Amino acid sequence: MVADTWIQRSSERTRLVGDWLQRHQRAIRGLQWCVVAMYLVLVAVPALLPLPDRSAHLWSNITLAAQFVFWGIWWPFVLLSMIVVGRSWCGFFCPEGTLTEFASRHGWGFRLPRWITWGGWPFIAFAGTTVYGQMVSVYQYPKPVVLVLGGSTVAAIVIGLLYGRNKRVWCRFLCPVNGVFALLAKLSPLHFRVDEAAWNVSQRDGLHPTRVIDCAPLVPIRTMRGAGACHMCGKCSGFRDAVSLSARSPNHEIVNVAGQHANPWETVLILFGLLGLALGAFQWSASPWFVEIKQALAELLVDHGFVWPLEATAPWWMLTNYPAQNDVLTLLDGFVLVSYMLATAATMGLGLGAILAAATRAAGAWSWPRFHHFAQALVPLAGCGVFLGLSALSVTLLRSEGLALSWVGAARLALLSGATLWSVFLAWRIAGLSASGLRRVASTCCVTLAALFACSGWVLLFWGW
Ligand code: SF4
Structure with missing residues (x-):
């Protein structure tokens, strides 16, 4: 009971945050491009420099600093962030998401072939990069980072150029960590909740006829019940007075939703x-x-x-x-x-x-x-x-x-x-x-x-x- 009241009160505040995100999409895009710039520097520059010797330190050597930022801070805390704030990382910061969406805006926009939507990709891509990453010591050396992360980024751009329009086809189906992120986001206490009854009323009464939501990761918003696929970008917040950023129990999705799918x-x-x-x-x-x-x-x-x-x-x-x-x-x-x-x-x-x-x-x-x-x-x-x-x-x-x-x-x-x-x-x-x-x-x-x-x-x- 106390938890329900707390969740209800929190949801009023989170709804405002969701609406704020919806109104500040330009600022979010600016932030995304800053992360892209930082990412490119951290991936490319160490690969052009000689490997650090034994006297090098984290604070004085860019290769060690990049290694620490990528594998020591970035990845562990991106994983942690999934459990805390859902896939906000994907929606606000991920450089591959930004680049693939940008490429898709200016690409050919072909229809999705069936092979892309195969459900096994999240596992195969995760397993492939994990094994290959260990074979080439991706955590230790900068050139394998260019190959693994850079290769993944190039693939994301190519998929963006080929398929969809303003979409993140790469993120939705092929990204090597998509499956992992989707699983962890199920534990998030925050999600965009869809009130289907309000949606139906809005549609029946012809409200909001002109607003169109372009959900980049191709989430079927009306039937969305969980946080696994949503990138928390906020674009759909307030849509048809039915979508809002809401608090929930971190157990809710695993217990009540995951079993139905x-x-x-x-x-x-x-x-x-x-x-x-x-x-x-x-x-x-x-x-x-x-x-x-x-x-x-x-x-x-x-x-x-x-x-x-x-x-x-x-x-x-x-x-x-x-x-x-x-x-x-x-x-x-x-x-x-x-x-x-x-x-x-x-x-x-x-x-x-x-x-x-x-x-x-x-x-x-x-x-x-x-x-x-x-x-x-x-x-x-x-x-x-x-x-x-x-x-x-x-x-x-x-x-x-x-x-x-x-x-x-x-x-x-x-x-x-x-x-x-x-x-x-x-x-x-x-x-x-x-x-x-x-x-x-x-x-x-x-x-x-x-x-x-x-x-x-x-x-x-x-x-x-
Ligand atoms: S459902 Fe789509 S548009 Fe709505 S917040 Fe999630 S990613 Fe953004």
Whole structure:
């Protein structure tokens, strides 16, 4: 009751913020172009400079500064912002969004081909960039940044030139982090709420006949029920007196909306992508298993007279190759690296899938929608894991500058515990939609087991090895 009153009061204030955004689109565009300029400098300039030596510091070397800004601040806090203010990053700041929309305004405006709208792209694009990024050490070196981020930006511009008019086709269907952002934004306490009854009345009475909303990420506004696809740009605020920026419970969308739109690809992204592949990507360089597997394979190869995979290398744009930095991956390293990430994805994905299947069955007769709904309960944990993985780089960079950061371990534990409890609470609410009594308890226990299994990889990384 208290929460409802608070949400109602907050919604009055947020509605005004939404209307303010709607009236200040020019200022938002100005801000977007400032971010584009900053982004281009941070991507391009370090690639033109020599790599920093051991005496370089964050505050005196632009390459280290760009590395820290991109991977240490930008990415972890963009992820965090999704949970706090939805996809505002996409609507206000994302340089690729700005560039693809601009290109689309001046491009050919072809109709969308069917392949673009395939639901598997968010997972495939995320998995592809994660694996490739690790192969070329994108977090460590500036040239791979040009290749990965710059390549993605060029692709966004090309798609903008080809398809749609004033649209963000790239963001809606192909952006490698679109799926991740859409999942995390479901936890946001802010969203643009659509009052369908007010919309119908407005349409019936012929109100606002001239106002047209050009939603760049192609959201069907009238039927919008969640924050996953909306870029929070504010253009539609106040439309037909039915759309307004509103506060809501952070649990609302996962519990009440996500189950009605069961999406197998979202489940794959959560279980195999965020809780599997991403874990492997952050884990492999610290993993004793990685070293053991590599040594065993090396011995096997030598025993059979195949020494070349232990010596052969590849160009830097295929596999990390920086002899001056004493950082070179052989073909064997590359093979084990990719295999490690894929094996982690398969182990976590299949293991979590099996436990969620048990949760689904415990709640009643088998139901795919319920299975996918339970997977959504793990979104807080999935987001937390990727945030911890990315922020580990910030911690490493700051520690190399002499900062002790002794509180980091406790903060990680608190975040992981909080995210686990949140996931368990969501599972309890989801289970309550179709089960009660012992069945509800049993299915929640299964999801708790899945959450603990998902945590185990991060516990090993931060405290086990
Ligand atoms: S639905 Fe579209 S127009 Fe409305 S705020 Fe979201 S992105 Fe902007």
